[in-house]
Amino acid sequence: METVTLNSNFKSEEYFINMGPQHPATHGVLRLLLTIDGEIIKKVEPDLGYIHRSIEKMCERDSYQQIVHLTDRMDYLSANINNEAVCLTVENALQLEIPERVKVIRTIIGELTRISSHCLWWGVMGMDVGALTTYFYGFRDRELLNDIFEETCGARLTMNYNVPGGLMFDIHPNFVKRVKDFITHFKTKLPEYDRLLTDNIIFQKRTKGVGILSKEDAISYGASGPVGRASGYSCDVRKHHPYSALDKVTFNEALRTEGDTYARYLVRIKEMWESLSIVEQLIDNIPEGEYRVATKAVIKLPKGEYFQKVETARGELGVYIISTGLKSPYRLKFRSPGFSNLSLLNHIAVGGKIGDLVATMATLDLVIPDIDR
Amino acid sequence: MSYFSDIYKGIKTLLTGMSVTGKYFVTSKKGAITQQYPDNRETLKMFDRFRGEVIMPHNENNEHRCTGCQKCEIACPNGTIEIIWDRGIDENTGKKKKKIDKFVYHLSMCTMCGLCIDVCPTDAIKWGQNFENSVYDRTALTRVLNEPGSKLQAGVED
Amino acid sequence: MTIALSITKTIHDWLYSIMPETAAMYAEMVLIALVYLGIFAVAGLFLVLLERRVAAWFQLRIGPNRVGFQGLLQTMADAIKLLSKELTGTAKADKFLYNLAPYFVIISSLMALSVFPFTQEFQAFDINIGIFFLIAVSSIGVIGILLGGWSSNNKFAMIGAMRSGVQTISYELSIGLSLLTMVLITGSLQLSEIVEVQKSGWLIVQGHIPAIIAFMIYMIAGTAETNRAPFDMVEAESELGAGFHTEYSGMKFAYFFLAEFINMFIIAAIATTVFFGAWLSPFGITESIPVLGVFWFLLKALILVFLMMWFRWTFPRLRIDQLLTLEWKYLLPLNLANIVIMALLVWHNLTISF
C-alpha cells in the first residue's frame, strides 16, 4: 500500500497587517503593526506620533496658567483631573494654602470625570466586542455628566476649570442638585450595565483568560490605574498619595488578581461604584468659603523640581516640573498613563487572536492624545 | 452535567441581556435621547456659562468696557486676541490716553480656555452662547469685537 | 407552475393565447422573475429601513425619519446614492472575480425566494425537494463572499472571507440537521406538502420539545448563516473594518448589503414555513380568505426577523474559535440527539396533532 506523506516543509506563512491609523478599534490615530499567523497575533508594534503636538515643548514657553489648558488636550476624557494635576504641582511649589471648598469641589468633579470617562469606556468596550447598543447606553449617562460640567464649567470636554490657586469660578447653584439627581439615576443604570454586558455569557467567554498580565509584569511595565489594579498591583494614587479632599473620604481600592481582560473590566465597573460613593460622601458637605486664592498675575515657581501624581481615569498621571525661577518651566514632563499602558500591549496580546487584541485594547482604555501628547 | 448547566446558564444570561434592550425598545417612544438639532433651534438654550465664542457687550449708547490694557492678549495661549490700540485725547481731562482701535479676535485659533475673560479687569469681554460657528471662508472667523464708532463706557477706568 | 390567483391566471392565459407554448413559458418565467426581483429589491430596502429603525429604538435613538413619512424613503435615497457612487477598487485586484462576487451573493439569495409558499398556490416553483433546494442555494452565497474577500487583494477582506468559509461550512450542518428533524414529522421535502401537514397543527406544536430545540438551533445557526451579529465574524467592524466587502463601493457594495437582508428574510421565511405553518393562520381563523395567507406569512417572518435584530443589537460578537466551539461542541451533538428523539417520537406516534 502506498503511503502518502504530507510535505513536512509546509510552513504557515506569517503576514503583516496595518491596524490603524484609521481603524475602528484603535479609537483614534493609533497605528498597530501586526504580524499575524492566520488569526494568531505574533507581534504587535505600535507606531505613534500621528497627533503629537509637542505639548511639553509648548509648556516651556507658556505661563503656568496657560499650561493648564494644554493638559485638557492630553487625556481629554479626564481633562479635569489633568488640570488638577498641574494646578496641584504649581500650588505645592508656591506653598499656597488652598481652601477646603476648592479641594472638595475638585475631588467631586474629578470623580465625576472618572465616572464619565468610564461610561464612555464601557460603551466603547461593548462596541469593540460587538455589542453596539452599549455605546448608546454609556453615552446617555455620560451626557448627563457633561451637562453638569457644561453648566458649571461652560465646556463639556476641555473644561479648563482649575486655575493655579483654585477654580476659575464657583460652582453653579444647580450643581449639587443635579449631581444628586445623577447619583440616583446612575445607581439604577449601573446594575443594568451588568445585566446587559457583564453577565453575558458571550462577553465573559470573550474576555476571561484573555490578555493576562501578571503582577510583576504590571509593575515592571509601569502599568497603572485599572490595568495595574486588575493584576493585583495596588497602585491607586488616591490611596497611596492622597491629594485634594481624597484623604477625607473612605473608599475601597478596586483590586482583582486575575489580570485578564475581564478583571480589568470589573475593576472599572467597581471604580464607578467607588467614585459614586466618594461623590456621595462629599456632595452634601461642600464647605463654604473662597473658591479661589489670589495668585500673582505672573506665577514664578521657586527654583527646584516638583513632582505631582494624580490618578486619572486611565491611571497615574505624573507632572514633573523643573523650574529655574522663571515664568515658564525649564522642563515639564507629563508621565502619561496611556503611554506606559500601551507599552505592555505587545506583551499581553501575543498569542491571542485578532478579536482578543481588540478586546484587550479596549480594556487598556487608550486615549491616543494622552499617549502622543 | 456541567455541560447542560452551562447551556442553561448561558441562555439565561442571554435572555437577561435581551430583556434590558427589550425594555428600552418598548419604552422607546419616550426614552429617545436624540435631539433633532436644526429643528429645535427655538427651544435649544445653552447654559449661561457655555463657552461658545468671546463677545464684547456694548450698551445702548454703543459703549464698551475695554480699556485696552492688553491683559487678555498676554493671557491668551494661542495668540487669539490682538488689540490694535492708539492714543487719543480724553475729552474730559484733555490728556492723552490709550484706547482701543480694533479688538481683533481669531475664533479659528481660540481653544475656549477662558483665560482672557478670567483676567479681564473690567469685564469687557464675555462668553457668548452662540455655537453655530461654521463658515465657508475662514477669514470670517477673524472678528473685530468692538463695534465701529464705539467708545469706552464712562467710569470703567475708575 | 401552479398559479391560481385570478390576476396571474389571466396573464397566464393571455400569454398562452398570443404566443406559441414554448415562448409563452419563457415569457411567463421572465415575467415572474422580474416581479419577484422587483418585490424583493423593495422588500430588501424595507428591511434595511426596518433594521435601522429597530436598532434606533433599541438604542434610545429615533432613527432615520427625515426622508419621506417616518423615513420610509430613506433607504430608497440611500440606494440612489449608492447607484451614483463611483466604483472604487484596488489596483491589483483579480478584476473578473472581484466583479463577479456580488452577483453570486445576490443571485443565490434571490433564487432561494422562488420556492416559498407565500400563500396557497402563490408559489413560483413548488419543487419536490424544496428544503433541500433552499439549503443548497443559500450556501452558494458564501462562494461570493469568499471570492469577493479573496479577489479584492486586501488582507482584512481576506481574513473576513476565510472566516466566512469556516463559519458557513460549520453552520450549514446545523441548519440542515435541524430542518431534517422537522422533515421526520412531515415525511416530505416539498414545501407545499409540509404546509399541508401543518394543517393539523404547526410543526413546532406537533413536535413539541424536540421541535422547540430544533427551532432554537435553527435560529442560532440561521443567524450565523446570514453573518449577522453575534456571528458577524465576516464583517466584524471593530476587528476587520468592514471585512470581506472592505474594497467594494457603490452598487457592488449595495448588492452585498441587500443580500444580507434578503438572506435574513429567507432564514426567517424557512423557519416560518417549517416551524410555524407558513401561510396558515393561527387556529384557522382566516382559512376562508386565502389571500390573507400572505399577511400571515409575512407577519410570522417579520416577527422572526425582529428576533434576529434583537439578537444583533443585544449580544457581543463571538470570537472565531468560540464560534466553532459553539457549533461542534454544542449545537451539533444536541442536534444529533434531537433527531434521534424526534425519530422516536414519530415512531411511537407521540407527536401532538389536532
Add this chain to the structure above:
Amino acid sequence: MTNQSLQELIGSWSPNLVFTEEGSQYLNVTVPVEELHDIMFKLKHNDQTSFDYLFCLTGVDWGEELGVVYHLESTDFRHSLVVKTQTAERENPVIASVYDIWATAEFHEREVFDFFGIEFTNHPNLKRIFLTDDWDGFPLRKDYEDNINMIIK
C-alpha cells in the same frame, strides 16, 4: 526606608554618587553615566531598596549637558528616589539602557531618544517613536530651531 538610611545604603555602593534633597520632595542621587546600569540594577534587586517601579523617565537638556532623570518607587516599601545622570557629550550622547531592569523603559527611552537624541546602549528597538525616521534634529533640546513650526512668544 527613610531618605537618611537610603542615602547611607546607596552611598556605600559607590563613592561617586552625589546626594541632595534640596529643591525637591524626593531624595536625589546623581550617578555617573558609566556606573548607571550597575547602580540601577542594585536599586531594583537589593532587598532593602527594591525599587521595582520606574514611574517616570525624563530626558532633560541642562544647557551644557544632556541628562536623564529616573523617578523610582518601591511598591513594597513605598519609598521613592530620583536618580539623575548626565553626559556632557552633545553630539553623540550615550547612556546605558535600563530596559532589562524595568520593561517600561523601552518606550520611555525611545521617547527620550526621539526628542533628545540620547542613545541608549543595549536597547532592543531604539528608533524614533513619535517623529518620522527622517526627522532632522531633536526637538526638545534647548538649541533646537524650527522657524516654521515653532512660535516663540
